[in-house]
Amino acid sequence: MENYQSSLDAAFHALADPTRRAVIGRLTKGPASVKELAEPFEMGLPSFMKHLQVLERDGLISSEKVGRVRTCRMNTERLAAAESWLCEQRALWQRQTDRLADYVETRMVRSGDDAG
Amino acid sequence: MENYQSSLDAAFHALADPTRRAVIGRLTKGPASVKELAEPFEMGLPSFMKHLQVLERDGLISSEKVGRVRTCRMNTERLAAAESWLCEQRALWQRQTDRLADYVETRMVRSGDDAG
Numbered sequence: 001m002e003n004y005q006s007s008l009d010a011a012f013h014a015l016a017d018p019t020r021r022a023v024i025g026r027l028t029k030g031p032a033s034v035k036e037l038a039e040p041f042e043m044g045l046p047s048f049m050k051h052l053q054v055l056e057r058d059g060l061i062s063s064e065k066v067g068r069v070r071t072c073r074m075n076t077e078r079l080a081a082a083e084s085w086l087c088e089q090r091a092l093w094q095r096q097t098d099r100l101a102d103y104v105e106t107r108m109v110r111s112g113d114d115a116g
Numbered sequence: 117m118e119n120y121q122s123s124l125d126a127a128f129h130a131l132a133d134p135t136r137r138a139v140i141g142r143l144t145k146g147p148a149s150v151k152e153l154a155e156p157f158e159m160g161l162p163s164f165m166k167h168l169q170v171l172e173r174d175g176l177i178s179s180e181k182v183g184r185v186r187t188c189r190m191n192t193e194r195l196a197a198a199e200s201w202l203c204e205q206r207a208l209w210q211r212q213t214d215r216l217a218d219y220v221e222t223r224m225v226r227s228g229d230d231a232g
Contacts, residue, residue: 005134005137008131008132008134008137009134010132012129012131013128013132015124015128015198016124016125016126016128016129016132017125021121021124021201024205025205028205028208028209028212029212074209076206076209079202079205079206079209082202083199083202083206085137086131086195087199089140089141089144089195090195090196090199092141092144093144093195096146
């Protein structure tokens with residue numbers, strides 16, 4: 001349970017930044033080199049590398065260096081855990097909203113009966 | 117677009133903590149007082165209040181004080197935005213995986229034809 005909570009902490013922490021989300025967005029299309037990943041961003045390579053390090057430490061990506069090229073790829077498990085947590089919350093909230101709607105409807109029908 | 121990115125920053129930031137996620141989990145069942153929300157946690161009220169302030173500042177909950185009781189309720193829009201972003205990434209990644217599987221299958225069939 002603690003591991004599950006730590007996974008969610010890490011996933012949500014990593015995603016709380018637009019650069020890191022854009023990197024994830026790029027990696028959904030397949031692995032990419034650091035150079036390729038850094039290209040769209042107007043920031044120095046050291047700053048960009050820090051974002052990659054956060055993503056790697058938080059378990060959302062992994063990387064491998066072959067020769068002088070470091071290639072990054074997505075780890076989908078953490079992303080999936082975060083999505084399924086959010087999906088669960090929405091289902092619970094939706095159930096609550098449906099119940100409230102049923103209650104209001106029943107009350108309106110009853111109050112209609114009383115009036116008739 | 118900037119607003120959308122800020123919303124996602126805020127939502128993911130707020131969710132990167134187990135106490136804050138537990139509060140959201142409780143509020144999916146309906147509004148609750150601060151006292152009720154704090155009860156399950158073994159932490160001082162000032163620390164707990166800081167978590168509520170983060171959730172409120174990041175737009176995941178709102179609160180209203182009537183007399184001496186402050187009641188919190190969920191704002192579902194931010195949670196929905198975060199969920200839909202994650203869902204989109206999964207769809208993109210899934211498409212990529214399917215494409216790869218198709219490619220491998222085609223190659224295997226062709227290599228089978230060549231062998232035959």
